[in-house]
Amino acid sequence: MFEDVVAYIRHLFPGRESIPLHEPVFAGRERDYVLAAIDSTFVSSVGKFVEQFERMMRDYTGASYAVATVNGTSALHAALLVAGVRPGDEIITQSLTFVATANAITYCGAQPLFLDVDRDTLGLSPAALAAFLREHTEQTGEECRNKTTGRRISACVPMHSFGLPCRIAEISDLCQGHNLMLVEDAAESLGSTRHGRHTGTFGHLGVYSFNGNKTVTCGGGGAIVTGDEKFAAHAKHLTTTAKKPHPYRYEHDEVGFNYRMPNLNAALACAQLENLELFLAAKRRLAGQYQEFFRHRAAISFVVEPPECRANYWLNTVLLADSASRDLFLNEVCGAGIQTRPAWELLNRLKIYRHCQTDSLANANWLADRIVNLPSSVRL
Ligand SMILES: Cc1ncc(COP(=O)(O)O)c(C=O)c1O
Structure with missing residues (x-):
């Protein structure tokens, strides 16, 4: 047939x-860069390729800040925490997505709320979002609450399915009008744009994956991008064990994560990004x-x-x-x-x-x- x-x-x-x-x-300089990382002995979580990768991500996407992470799932988790998601919150996302989107929400102690997608973009439908917000939520002060559960809805995580940009500008407007933080799951859509603007840069924070099956891979890797300096600093801090900068003292001021991208992987990512x-x-x-x-x-x-x-x-x-x-x-x-x-x-x-x-x-x-x-x- x-x-x-x-x-x-x-x-x-x-x-x-x-x-x-x-x-x-x-097909590019992957071997050269990985060997350079090995020769430098900086194969782990510090090294020049991590910084270079973050710079390349900023330059490519047009985001003001980029933070490298060990994979896309950890990037999502950290981005949601930086966005202020708290245990007990509810987070709007789409049901048609990879499980990591919802898992990252769950890692925060929050619960996903699954809305419909558009048939043409395969991504979160602004019409469905508007209808849900109109019928099922109320504003209490600065917060959006689910009228059924009474819980705070603090963020929305649309996903650009298979690299097709969703109607992100309309979603952004709705989020703004309802005090929702917008965290874009752009794990699959590096290089995709809407009106010339990169997916991942419409939200307060955006997240990419560099898993082995992605357009650009470094074995495993992720990145958070944002236009907000404070968010970027917090994302870097949280993903690097929340250690206060000091030449020799180990002081950690919150429960952080070892979500750092190793320099070895960053070397591969830099060569891939060049192509x-x-x-x-x-x-x-x-x-x-x-x-x-x-x-x-x-x-x-x-x-x-x-x-x-x-x-x-x-x-x-x-x-x-x-x-x-x-x-x-x-x-x-x-x-x-x-x-x-x-x-x-x-x-x-x-x-x-x-x-x-x-x-x-x-x-x-x-x-x-x-x-x-x-x-x-x-x-x-
Ligand atoms: C939509 C989506 N979100 C999140 C992820 C998680 O990324 P990673 O596999 O790098 O953890 C992926 C891909 O794997 C994905 O497709």
């Missing part, structure tokens, strides 16, 4: 027995080919970047007609040695998050039945 799709993907990645969903490319625009051009070329192919293929639609956006097309995505054809597609294409995968299980369906409040999730439920991610590695 999907022989033409199998043949086309094989033609895109010639000479490959099995085709992975996303594999890294080390980011090259990677993005290659990924956009691939997305263009998929788009053209699926334009002529009935019953499967390719998800294109929203208007006035540039997507990094981290994972190319198609929508099948229904869950039955999605499963047929996955069985046949995976069976042919081509890695494809469905959307994550909606987080509200996981046993660990089943108790959390949701809205109708009409679009998320619809999408969860239809989404398939296609091989999306950079081809140079």
